[in-house]
Amino acid sequence: MLIGDVARRSGVSTRMLRHYDALGLVRPTGRTVGGYREYSAEDVRRIFHVESLRSLGLSLKQIARALEDPAFTPSELVSDLIRWTEDRLEREQELLGRLRTVDASAPTGWQDVLRIVELLQGLASTSAARRQQAVLAQAEGVPVPAELLAGAVLSESDPNVAGALRWALARAGGDGVAALTAGLRSEELDVRRRAVGALARMPEAPGAAAALADALGDPDPTVRRHAALALGGRGVTAAVPTLVAMVVEGSHDVDAAEVLGTLSQDPDTEDRITTALADELAAPTADSATRIRLTQALVELPGTTAQEVLRRLAHDEDRAVALVASAFLGLIREQPPEDGHDERP
Known part of the structure; x- marks a missing residue:
C-alpha cells in the first residue's frame, strides 16, 4: 500500500508518515521499483498503535520505547500522564478563570484589560502588603468584578488584606453574594467564616439576608454569631x-x-x-x-x-x-x- 493510500485510510497525513519513517517509529516494509514507500498490513497496524498511544498524550519518544522495549510497563507511565494531565487542566482552568474575569469586567479598551490582569497578579502575590495594595489601588469609578473579589475574600488569610477585600466587595454591590453563599456551604471552616464575615458587612445586598439566615444553623458557633449579629441588626x-x-x-x-x-x-x-x-x-x-x-x-x-x-x-x-x-x-x-x-x- 502506497503512502497516499495509507494516509487516506488511517487519517494520518503523508507528512507525519514521513516523519514516523525518519524517526524509525514506523518504517515501511518495502519500496516500489520507483523507490516509493510501500506499507504492509503490519505496518498499518503499527501506525494505528502509534496513533492510539498519541491520543493518550504520550510523546513520540515514549511511544517508541513502549513499542520496542518489552520491559517497559505502562503503569508508571500512565500514572505520570495522569499527573501531567491534571496539572495541565488546572493551568487551563486558571486561564479560563482569568479570561472570564476580564470578560466580566466589560472592558472598553486594552487599558481596562491590563488593569484587571494587574489586579489578578497582585492578588496572586505571596506578599500580603502587595495583595492589599492591589485591592486599594483600584481607581474610583472603575468596576471590579464582584465575583473576583468574593473569591479572593474566601481564600485570603491575612486580616488586613481580608478587610480591604471586604471593603471593596461591599462597594462593588451584591454580585458577589452567590460566590459567598457557595462559600458558606464549604466543608472548610475557614472558608465559611470568611464568607459569613463578608456577608455580614453587606446584609442589604440581594440574597445576603437569606444566606445569613441559613448560616444560623451552621455547626460552627463563630459562623452563627456573625450571622446573628448581622441579621439582628436588620x-x-x-x-x-x-x-x-x-x-x-x-x-x-x-x-x-x-x-x-x-x-x-x-x-x-x-x-x-x-x-x-x-x-x-x-x-x-x-x-x-x-x-x-x-x-x-x-x-x-x-x-x-x-x-x-x-x-x-x-x-x-x-x-x-x-x-x-x-x-x-x-x-x-x-x-x-x-x-x-x-x-x-
Whole structure:
C-alpha cells in the first residue's frame, strides 16, 4: 500500500508518515521499483498503535520505547500522564478563570484589560502588603468584578488584606453574594467564616439576608454569631436564640445585648427576649458570671417586663447579681421618662 493510500485510510497525513519513517517509529516494509514507500498490513497496524498511544498524550519518544522495549510497563507511565494531565487542566482552568474575569469586567479598551490582569497578579502575590495594595489601588469609578473579589475574600488569610477585600466587595454591590453563599456551604471552616464575615458587612445586598439566615444553623458557633449579629441588626428575630446564647457564653455578649435591645423595640419581641433571658438566669447551670451578663443584657431592653425582672434580681441571693441589678435600677430611675413625667417606682 502506497503512502497516499495509507494516509487516506488511517487519517494520518503523508507528512507525519514521513516523519514516523525518519524517526524509525514506523518504517515501511518495502519500496516500489520507483523507490516509493510501500506499507504492509503490519505496518498499518503499527501506525494505528502509534496513533492510539498519541491520543493518550504520550510523546513520540515514549511511544517508541513502549513499542520496542518489552520491559517497559505502562503503569508508571500512565500514572505520570495522569499527573501531567491534571496539572495541565488546572493551568487551563486558571486561564479560563482569568479570561472570564476580564470578560466580566466589560472592558472598553486594552487599558481596562491590563488593569484587571494587574489586579489578578497582585492578588496572586505571596506578599500580603502587595495583595492589599492591589485591592486599594483600584481607581474610583472603575468596576471590579464582584465575583473576583468574593473569591479572593474566601481564600485570603491575612486580616488586613481580608478587610480591604471586604471593603471593596461591599462597594462593588451584591454580585458577589452567590460566590459567598457557595462559600458558606464549604466543608472548610475557614472558608465559611470568611464568607459569613463578608456577608455580614453587606446584609442589604440581594440574597445576603437569606444566606445569613441559613448560616444560623451552621455547626460552627463563630459562623452563627456573625450571622446573628448581622441579621439582628436588620431586625430579623430569627437571630434571637443565637444572640441569647452569645450572652450566656460570654462571646461578644455586649454586642449581642445591644442587638437584643434594638430588637426589643417591638413589644412582642421584647417579651420573648425577656423570657429567654429570665429562663437562662434560672437555669441551674448558670454560674455567677453568666447571670451577671444576663442581668446586664436585661438593662438594654426598654420594656417594663425587663425592669420587673431586674427588681427581682436586686434581691437575688447571689450578692454580685443583686448589686449589679440594683446599680442598673438606680441608673434607670435617674433617666427622665420620654414624656417628661416622673414614673419612678
